[in-house]
Amino acid sequence: MAVYPFHTLEKKWQQYWADRQTFRTPDEPVPGKPKYYILDMFPYPSGAGLHVGHPEGYTATDILARYKRMRGFNVLHPMGWDAFGLPAEQYALETGTHPRVTTERNIARFRQQLQSLGFSYDWTREVATTDPKYFRWTQWIFLKLYNSFYDPDLNRALPMALLEDALSDQPRRREDWAGSAYLDGTHAGYLQTPPEQRMAARAGLLRHMRLAYQAEVAVNWCPALGTVLANEEVIDGKSERGGHPVIRRPMRQWMLKITAYAERLLVDLDTLDWPDSIKEMQRNWIGKSEGAEVDFPVSLKPSAFSPQPLSIRVFTTRPDTLFGATYMVLSPEHALVDQITTPEQRAAIKAYQEAAARKSDLERTELQKTKTGCFTGAYALNPVNGEKIPIWIADYVLATYGTGAIMAVPAHDERDFEFARTFNLPIVEVIVPGGSAAVPAALAGVPSASKAAGGTSAATRGTRVLPFTGDGVNVNSANAEISINGLPTPEAKQKITAWLAGKGIGQAKVNYKLRDWLFSRQRYWGEPFPVIFVDGQPQPLPADALPLELPEVATYTLSGTGESPLATIPAWLNTTDPATGRPAVRESNTMPQWAGSCWYYLRFIDAHNDRALVDPAKEKYWMPVDLYVGGAEHAVLHLLYARFWHKVLYDAGVVSTQEPFQRLVNQGMILGEVEYTAFYDESGAPVSAEFAGDDHRDTRTMAKLVAERIEEEFVEKQGDFFVLRENSAIRVTARAFKMSKSRGNVINPDDVVRDYGADTLRLYEMFMGPLEQVKPWSMKGVEGVHRFLNRVWRLFVDDRADALLPELVAVAPTRDQLRWLHRTIQDVTADLDTLRFNTAISTMMEFVNECQRWTQRPRAVLETFVLLLSPFAPHLAEELWQRLGHAGTLAYEPWPACDAACLVQDTMEIPVQVNGKLRGKVTVPTGAAQAEIVAAAQAEAAIAPHLAGKTIRKQIFVPGRLLNLVVG
C-alpha cells in the first residue's frame, strides 16, 4: 500500500512534543520579543466528545500559532475547559454519578482527542472552571462586583467604600472621591435627609447601587430544568438547552448591573476588529434609543380614591409626535394601575392583570397578532394641548423597558395604530411625509382629528396611508406657547424637548434594551456564591475564605421548591459569621455557566498563581488577546458578558486594557454531506419536489408525502434543478443539513484520524473553503487532501526503500525552480496573514504538482517547502525535516523569506482585448513598453483580423496585466 505511515509518524511526533514540552510558553514575559496571544473559545467538554466543528477553529488557530512562532513571536496558545454545565448534573440525576466524575472523564477524552490532532497548545496552562483553584478567582471577581458601584459621573466603577463614605456624616476619604459630582451630590443629599431617616436611606442606596445586587424579579423559570434562565438563554419561549417550556415567575435573584456599562459596551465596539455582523448584534442587543421622558398628569374627578395629584411618566423616542398622543397605555404590572383604576373598571382590570401574569413568553409572542387591553376608567391630560385622553393597560407595553408606560400616537406607530383600531380610539395625524417645502399644501387638507375606521387595514388621509412612522414635517402641533409646525422631525424633537424641560414636565433621556444580567441558578453544579446571610442581610465572605467549595451530597434531586439542591443540606447551609460568630445561612444558589468563561483568557496568562488572579506584569505583556476564534453562537452571550467583566476588572485596576479581544473571527458551521431527497405519495409514485410543502404534504392535494434519501447516482442536474435520472420530470431536493444524531450525519473526527491521519483532517478542515463560511462535509474531499499529503511524502521518500529518493539532490536550483518556490512562499505567507488557509493549501498543491515533474529536486528548495507546509501538516513536516538530516523540531525554524529577485521572468504574457473582448495573447520581454506590445499585438495572428481595416482610437494599457485596443 502506497500510503505514508501517518499512524506511527503522528504518534511519534506527538510524543516528542509532549516529552520536550516543545510548545511550552515561557512563564515570564520575554522582553523585546513581540507577543502573540491566540485563543480558541473555551469548549464545554460534553460527553459526546469532539465534533468536526471543533477542530475547524482549533486548526486555524494552531496553524497561525505555529506560523507566528516561526516568525519570531512569543506565542501564547492555551486550552482549557468551560466545565460547569447542566448535562453533567442531569446525568448525575439519572445515575447518581458525581458531576465532577463525569466532567473529569469528559475532559480526559477531549484532551486526548485534541492531542491526537497535534495542536501546539501549552498544556501546562490548562485550566478548568470546576477546579477550586480556578473558581476561587471567579468568586473573587464576584466579590469585586459586590463591593463596587457605578459612578455615572466618572463613568466607571468605584469601591463601595467610597459610597459608604459619602453616605456618612463625616466623610474621611473625601480626597479619594474628589472630582465625582455624583458622590458630592450623594453626600449633599444625605446631609439634607432628616437624621432619623438617614440609616434607612443609606441602606437602601447601598443595596441597590452594587454591581452585584439582589432583586425579586420575574424570571424565566424552566420547570423541566429546575432553574431560571437568562433572557439570552430563552429562545421563542423555550429553553435554549433542551427546548423546554419557560414561564414567568417572581424570585429572589442575584443580578449583575451590566446596564451600567451599556454605553461603554456600545461605543467601545468601534475600537474592535470584529465581524460587523457580531458588532451589529451586540448593538441591537444593547438597543440604545434616544428620546424624552414626559410626565402626563392624571385627570381625576375630585373623589375619594385619590387624595394626591398623580402623574404618569412615559418614555418616547418621538417627542415630536406629542400632539398626536390620543391615549396612554401602562403595562399591566405598572405600580400606578391600582391607584388610578376607577371602581367600575376594577374587576376588569384585575382580570386582565391576572391573565397577563399567567402568560408565558411564548404565549405573549404567539398572541401578538391581536392586541388586547383594558380601560382603567382614568384619564390623563396631554401636557401640550390639555386634551383629556384615556388610560389603558395592555401587555404590549413591557414593564421592564423605559418607564413601563407609553403615550400612544396611533397615527405614527404601528402598534398604537393597531390598538387604536381594535378599541376604536381616536387617531390624530401630526407628521406628514416629505421636506418642509411640501408643508403648506399638506397642511390644508389635514383634518384636526378623526375617529379610526374599524376594520380597514390602514386609514387613509388624502393620499397618505397611516400609520406613517418615518421622519417628516409636523402639522397640528401648536399650543398657545409653542409651535413645532413645519419643522422637520429632528428639529421638532429638539424644540419640543427643550420646551418640556423648561416647563419641568419632561427631559431628554436615553434608554437601553439591555437588562441587568440574571446571575443565579438553582443548581448544584456551579460556583457557590461567596455570600452568607446574617439576620437575612447578605454579607460577603472575606477573600481569604475563598474558595468556597461545593459540599458532597447524597442525591442530586432538585428541591422541588425552585431552590437549589444546596438548600436541602443543612450542614452546609448553616454556618456562622466569621466576623461575629453569629449564626448565618449560606447562599444556596450557584452561578451560571457563563461566569467561569468570562475571564478564563486572563487565567491562561498566569494559570497557577495562587496570590492573584493574574500577575499584573504578565497581564500587561500578554493582553489583549490578538486573535480570538470561535462560533458566532456566542455573539451576545459570552462575548458581551466577558466584555462587561473585563471592564469591571479594568475599573478595578486588575487589567490594563479596556477590551479583552482585539480581533475576533467566527468560523462557519460545518454541515453534513449533501443529501438528495425525493418525495413519494402513498401509492409509491414519485412527486416532484416543487409540490412538496414544508409539512411534507403535496401542496396541490394536501396528501401526505414520504421523503426518502436517494444516492447521488440516481440524480442529475437539469437546468436549475436536480431531477431523477430515470424521470426528469421529478425534481429532488439537494441540501446539506446541520449535523445531528437524529439525522445520522455526524462525522466523528476520531474516525477520520484513524483512516486518514490527523494531518489530513487538519488540512481538509482548512481546504473546504473560507474559515468564516458555512460549508458541507465531503468524505471524497478528505481523500483528495490525503492524496496530496501522499504526493508530498513521495516527493521525498522512496516507498519501497523507505529512504530518501535519489532525485533529491544537492544541486543548485534552476531559475525556474526558484521562481516556483518563491512564488509559493509569497502566496502562502500572504494567505496566512489574511487567514485564507484554503488558498494557501491550493498554492502548495500547485507547487507539488510542478515539483513532481522535476527529475532533479534540489534539496534546498524542498527543505524550504517543508517549512511552508509545517503549520498545516506538522507531523508529516517534522518527519520529513528529520529525514532530511535535521536534529530537533522545526517549530522554531525561521519562516522562509520571499526573495523578490527570484520572482522575475524574462518574458511575460499579456492578454490583448479588442473593444473589451479578449482576442489573444502576446509574449513580450518583461518590462516591454506599451508601443512594443501594441506592435506585437498587431502582428499576432489571432488578433490582427480584429484590427484589420479599423483605426485604433484608444489604447488602455495596464502594465504587466493587459492591453485593450478600442477600434472603430
Add this chain to the structure above:
RNA sequence: GCCCGGGUGGUGGAAUGGCAGACACAAGGGACUUAAAAUCCCUUGACCGCAAGGUCGUGCGGGUUCGAGUCCCGCCCCGGGCACCA
C-alpha cells in the same frame, strides 16, 4: 416586519474593476498490471463547428466604465440574528 451574510461548472470553491472557473472532488478516456487496488497522463461551463475558430455565460432587470462576478439602482431566492424595546 427589521438588521446582517450569501447566490459563480455536476460538487466544494478561486479571481487588488483587467485572461471567469485556480486548486480539489466527481465524471469520461488512456498508461502501468495476469487482474484489481494504488499511482501517473489526458479531457471536462454551455452551445455551434470536421477543424481553425465563433457565440453565450457568475440569481433576475437596468446603469456606470474602454472593460463588471467585482461598483451603483431596483427586484427574486437561500442562510443567520432580532422581534410588541415605544
